[in-house]
Amino acid sequence: MKKQAPVGRSSDRSGSRRAGNYFGVSWFDLAISVGLLVIVGAVLIWVAIRVIRPAPPDTLTISAGPEHSRFWLEAQQYKEILKRNGVTLNVLTSSGTLENLKRLADPTSHVDLGFVQSGLTRVSSVVSPDTHPAGLMSLGSVSNWPLFVFYRGPELTRLSEFKGKQLAIGRDGSGTHQIVLLLLRANGVEGNGDTQMLPIEGEVAVNALLDGKVDAAFLTADSARPFLMQKLIRTAGVRLFSFTQAKAYVRTFPFLRQFEVPMGAFDLANNLPPEPTATIETTMELIARNTLHPALSDLIIEAAGEVHSDASLLQDAGEFPAPFAHDFPLSPDAARYYKSGKSFVYRTMPFWLASLVDRLLVLVVPVVVVLIPALRFIPPLYAWRVKSRFYRRYGELIALERNVLDDPSEENHAEFASKLNDIETALNKLKMPLAYADSFYALREHISYVRSQIAALRRGAND
Known part of the structure; x- marks a missing residue:
């Protein structure tokens, strides 16, 4: 008779797999950050080869x-x-x-x-x-x-x-x-x-x-x-x-x-x-x-x-x-x-x-003098790239909140609810390093806060 895996252990592995789907290195953002440095380095290398020491004629x-x-x-x-x-x-x-x-x-x-x-x-x-x-x-x-x-x-x-x-x-x-x-x-x-x-x-x-x-x-x-x-x-x-x-x-x-x-x-x-x-x-x-x-x-x-x-x-x-x-x-x-x-x-x-x-x-000169010191800019650039995704959602959230406050009509509220759900759905699908989980949960909390505030305003208006 086949042994059954303990339910708790299977659940742990399943949860780990799901977490791995959402939390990890953002390779796209990392590629952008490193890519900018590579482009700058390529330009410096080209200048070094063509200007500082061109190839001898044959x-x-x-x-x-x-x-x-x-x-x-x-x-x-x-x-x-x-x-x-x-x-x-x-x-x-x-x-x-x-x-x-x-x-x-x-x-x-x-x-x-x-x-x-x-x-x-x-x-x-x-x-x-x-x-x-x-x-x-x-x-x-x-x-x-x-x-x-x-x-x-x-x-x-x-x-x-x-x-x-x-x-x-x-x-x-x-x-x-x-x-x-x-x-x-x-x-x-x-x-x-x-x-x-x-x-x-x-x-x-x-x-x-x-x-x-x-x-x-x-x-x-x-x-x-x-x-x-x-x-x-x-x-x-x-x-x-x-x-x-x-x-x-x-x-x-x-x-x-x-x-x-x-x-x-x-x-x-x-x-x-x-x-x-x-x-x-x-x-x-x-x-x-x-x-x-x-x-x-x-x-x-x-x-x-x-x-x-x-x-x-x-x-x-x-x-x-x-x-x-x-x-x-x-x-x-x-x-x-x-x-x-x-x-x-x-x-x-x-x-x-x-x-x-x-x-x-x-090429050693531009690499040592420029590229190596420039490596310290990769982590801040990568962090900015990841956080910018949260910043965009915050921008959308503020715009939605102000729009519904300016026009609390039923039609505008329905659009507000739909877009707020879209923001929350997109946020839940966002892949990011675990180091930025606090930003993730902070934004989710603020989405809930805006939703509850608008709901409270509508109840007050109906009373």
Whole structure:
């Protein structure tokens, strides 16, 4: 025979179920309260991502140099390195650093990077001194740029002694051309009268010197290729000019540095040159627009390290890239990179993932500063939402009471009774947390009070 559950226990469970139907968390009100906070948080996060730390672009443009020139070839290496990190580098050919600078100075050219010879802005009118520092910045020097002067005839010790001669000073538009003009003019040598300045460089200039068509050739790192230097140094009657006034040039022109050609650098067997030879050099800087994304700045300098850090006849291993800036201020991001390297996320993660994490870290600021303190507003907002339902019923109750007092007709009283019943029915179906049961019973008591008051008034009127 089946056992019957005790009546009291069954009744308790039934009552509990019914209570659970009316008393509990008001999920709708809670959703509204939390939802407002979520919307505010979403707006803050959007602002943080789009304004504080936007995503780095996936395409950059660099103005390099003539096709197959040293810096055009090195720009191709940059392109391959950046490609590994999902960034496309467009390489533009140019006539040289002068055109690179002109493109960088023009925002409409959409050029982000360029190789620019230091000191060029001092001898060129391409960029106004009043405007270029505001829009451009340096990512550091990526190579040195020594000046080699080969000449025929008796030994010369000063550039002023080249007056009245035929000189190959580099092609128009090149940084070498501009710098050599500056140095010669400082020595009183102008391209007029007996002095002829020919815009030729590299092998053309070397052959002109060997054939006796020019008296001197001014060569820099891009045009002074090792086989040409060896060819010149081994030719009888051709000398390598020694800048005996090198210190004075460096003091006069701050963008210049001293450079020493080691003894035997071009021919160890024959010890050519036979003694250390002093010359001067500029540096080649990587210039960028000041809108360059910090993450890309790190990536580009890292690429420069791969391309320019090897030892050569002209530089020590690891000498470049370096935080040397002359005409433009060193980028704060570049300065930070040279000091401490890449941040932890970029050292340990792929570039695309590190970029995402770096941007997400920015969200910590609005979350900590705004969202966490804002959490304390959720309970009051939730309480207001729940109590507002009682407030609405109180408003309806007051309106009903005043309406029937103003017009105690039978018809109006019938409408009052019907609406009062509706309020009470809706109240009984209202789901709310148990913490607000006192408001629930208070409203029910007030409904009964209004009903009894109106009933007493009607009895008095009938008597």
